[in-house]
Amino acid sequence: MTWEEMNPLLWEATGQTALMVLWSTLFTVLLGLPLGVALVVTDRGGLLPSRLLNRVLGLIVNIGRSLPFIVLMIAVIPLTRLIVGTTIGTFAAVVPLTLGAAPFFARLVETALREVGRDTVQAAQAMGAGRWTIIGKVLLPEARSGLVAGLTVTVVALISYSAMAGVIGGGGLGDLAIRYGYQRFETTLMIVTVVVLIVIVQLVQTLGDVIARRLARH
Amino acid sequence: MIDVSGLHKVYQDRGRRVEALKGVDLHVREGEIFGVLGQSGAGKSTLLRCVNLLERPTSGTVSVAGQELTALGEAELRRARQRIGMIHQHFALLSSRTVAGNVAFPLEVMGVGRAERAARVAELLELVGLADKAGAYPAQLSGGQKQRVGIARALAGRPSVLLSDEATSALDPGTTQSILALLKSLNRELGLTILLITHEMHVVKGICDSVAVMRDGLIEESGGITELIARPGSSLAAELFPLPAPESGAVTITFTGRADEPVVSEVVRKFDVDVSILGGALEEVAGVSAGRLRVRITGDERDAALGYLAARDLLVEVAP
Numbered sequence: 314m315t316w317e318e319m320n321p322l323l324w325e326a327t328g329q330t331a332l333m334v335l336w337s338t339l340f341t342v343l344l345g346l347p348l349g350v351a352l353v354v355t356d357r358g359g360l361l362p363s364r365l366l367n368r369v370l371g372l373i374v375n376i377g378r379s380l381p382f383i384v385l386m387i388a389v390i391p392l393t394r395l396i397v398g399t400t401i402g403t404f405a406a407v408v409p410l411t412l413g414a415a416p417f418f419a420r421l422v423e424t425a426l427r428e429v430g431r432d433t434v435q436a437a438q439a440m441g442a443g444r445w446t447i448i449g450k451v452l453l454p455e456a457r458s459g460l461v462a463g464l465t466v467t468v469v470a471l472i473s474y475s476a477m478a479g480v481i482g483g484g485g486l487g488d489l490a491i492r493y494g495y496q497r498f499e500t501t502l503m504i505v506t507v508v509v510l511i512v513i514v515q516l517v518q519t520l521g522d523v524i525a526r527r528l529a530r531h
Numbered sequence: 532m533i534d535v536s537g538l539h540k541v542y543q544d545r546g547r548r549v550e551a552l553k554g555v556d557l558h559v560r561e562g563e564i565f566g567v568l569g570q571s572g573a574g575k576s577t578l579l580r581c582v583n584l585l586e587r588p589t590s591g592t593v594s595v596a597g598q599e600l601t602a603l604g605e606a607e608l609r610r611a612r613q614r615i616g617m618i619h620q621h622f623a624l625l626s627s628r629t630v631a632g633n634v635a636f637p638l639e640v641m642g643v644g645r646a647e648r649a650a651r652v653a654e655l656l657e658l659v660g661l662a663d664k665a666g667a668y669p670a671q672l673s674g675g676q677k678q679r680v681g682i683a684r685a686l687a688g689r690p691s692v693l694l695s696d697e698a699t700s701a702l703d704p705g706t707t708q709s710i711l712a713l714l715k716s717l718n719r720e721l722g723l724t725i726l727l728i729t730h731e732m733h734v735v736k737g738i739c740d741s742v743a744v745m746r747d748g749l750i751e752e753s754g755g756i757t758e759l760i761a762r763p764g765s766s767l768a769a770e771l772f773p774l775p776a777p778e779s780g781a782v783t784i785t786f787t788g789r790a791d792e793p794v795v796s797e798v799v800r801k802f803d804v805d806v807s808i809l810g811g812a813l814e815e816v817a818g819v820s821a822g823r824l825r826v827r828i829t830g831d832e833r834d835a836a837l838g839y840l841a842a843r844d845l846l847v848e849v850a851p
Contacts, residue, residue: 436623439583440637440688441612450636454627528627530670 314499322489322502327509329403329484333475337410338468344415345467346460348374349422350448360434360444377416382474385413386481393481406483410474418467425459426452458529465521469514476510486510532692532724533559533582538591540577551577552588553748559726559741561691564718566735567728568767569745575728578745579696582726583615584608596691613641616685620697622677624669630656630680631665637687655683659713675706682713686721693717695727699734711737732770736816742767756817757787761846772812772823777850781809782826782837785846788819794843795826801839804830 348370354360355367380388386409390400393408429452437451453460476487486506494503535557542549551574559565569575580586582593584600592601600611624633631652638648656662659679669677678698685693695714699707715738717723729735735742735756743753744767751766752759760768768785777783784794799806806826813822828836841847 430621430623432619432621432623433625435585436617436619437636437640439585439612439615439617439694440640440684441609442636442640443609446640450639451625455625457627 314493314502319502319505322493323486323505323509326484326486326489326506327513329488330472330475330486330513332403333406333410333478333483333485334468334471336404336407337414337471337475338464340407340411341414341418341467341471342464344411345418346422348415348419349426350452352419352423353426353452354444354448358431360447374416374419377412378420380413382409382413383477383480385409386477390481401482403478403483403485405481406475406478406485409481410471410478413474414467414471417470418463421463421466422456422460425456425463428459429455458525461521461525461528465518465525468517468521472510472514472517532561532563532596533557533565533726534592534594535578535582536592538578538581538593539589540574540581540586541589551748552581552591555591555745555748555750557743557750557753559724561724562718562722563740564715564725564727564738566739566742567726567745567750568730568732568735568742569728570730573745574748575730575745576696579694579726579728582694583612583617613637613688614690614692616688616690616693618678618681618685618693618695618698620700622669622674622681622701624677624680624684626669628668629665630661630667630669630672633669633680634683634687637684641688651687652683655686658686659683673706674702675709678702678706678710679713682710682717686717686723691724693723693725695725695729697729698727700729700731707734708737714738736771736814740817757819757821760816760821761785761787763846763848768823771814771816771821774810774812774823774825777825778809778827779850780827781850782828782840783848783850784824784826784840785822785848786824787816787821789845794840794845795824798828798836798839802830802832802836804828804832804836 352367352370352374355363355370389409389412393405394400396408397405399405433451433455434447437447475485478485479488479491486509490503490506493499494506535555538552538555540552542551555578567575567578577586581588582595584593588601592599594600595611595615598611600608603611625636628636634652634655635648638651643651653662656665659682661676661679661683664672664676669680672680699710702710711734714725718725727734739756741754742756742759744751759765760771774783795806798804806828809825809827811822811824813820837847837849
């Protein structure tokens, strides 16, 4: 395969990966952040302790995290049809990607929020702050460096999950590597694809690290 | 100003029952600095947290500024807390906010508008001497500066009461003195009532008008600090003026506010006795000098001499 042949394939696949990762990152945050907050506030000694809710949420998160992504992707096909209207293609992949990453991100959110001192929360309570104020103005801002670090890890995981999206016709770089590189023995394309993936992951991680470090400075 | 009565607090910790407060009564008068002194584990921190209901007492009532907090609903309690300032041992500042942002936080909670907030923050920072640090982050400040931010923040809602949770325990001696001086001046100038808990005698000695000694979930003794020292068998006096265990017959004289009276030489002149000094300590307490003197009195007129001392309104204790 020549460069001229590879180029359009690579661009298309990179675009598909970017699309999948960006959309699923957005939905992962929308789903995982509240879930992580809920895990912390419903815990014993939290702002709104509820043993039952905490157990149920914990169980859901653990189930989500223990399913292999490839199994999850097939298992949620009915849900994907319900939400997207189709079960194949790049957008269809966003549903399982989100469901796979949200529980993972929720645990990272939980860990980041637990780093906020009990002192700090109690001080806000002593000033008469309500639960929502404490979540919005104390817990989340104080944990922001940890949240960014968690998000970075999640985005990298999403890039890696998205490589499996070829199974449901999602396309992307992983799919390209399998179809051309592996099944058609296009070793050069395979290597180029892997290099592109490495560069993307490297960029995401570096950017995340820089932001997290800047936020942690204070 | 603060009335606590019949306070019990029981924790259930993995099936184990821990009784942190075993029936505590506390009365803090308006405008005074009241210190609760005790070792860690004595229950003083729990007591303080019960005053603004960060901890719900198992039974008993708490009133602050005439309002019974234990009877309030959640929303009313939040409003009441806005009028009770609190400062913390480890400052509990928001690391993601600047000094000005930290002081503005309680004002945001109260719903104060942006312009008024900025004016009030500037005023508060001026008050605690940190006007030039408004844009700094807590990580850039020294311990003493952090506690000043904590104090400014606690005063934002113009509270009538300030609760201090070991506010100087994490500070070095020099900084401790400057924070105590600041608290004392706030007490004088704003008429702020302060309830502080501490395990450090010098805090009580330095700024408290009244004191309660806590041990094992109970208040052992409480009252005006000079009055307490003059009370027979006072553990506060024993701790404040540490003297070795007395030999049999040794006389301990405790005096408050009259350190310059020549009582010993008077006794020697008036009675046929010898006085030898075994030990003594003198301290400035609540603005007056107070002390204890341990002496041995021998001679024929020993009893008369002791009677004379007791009649002079000094606390005279004779070791058995």
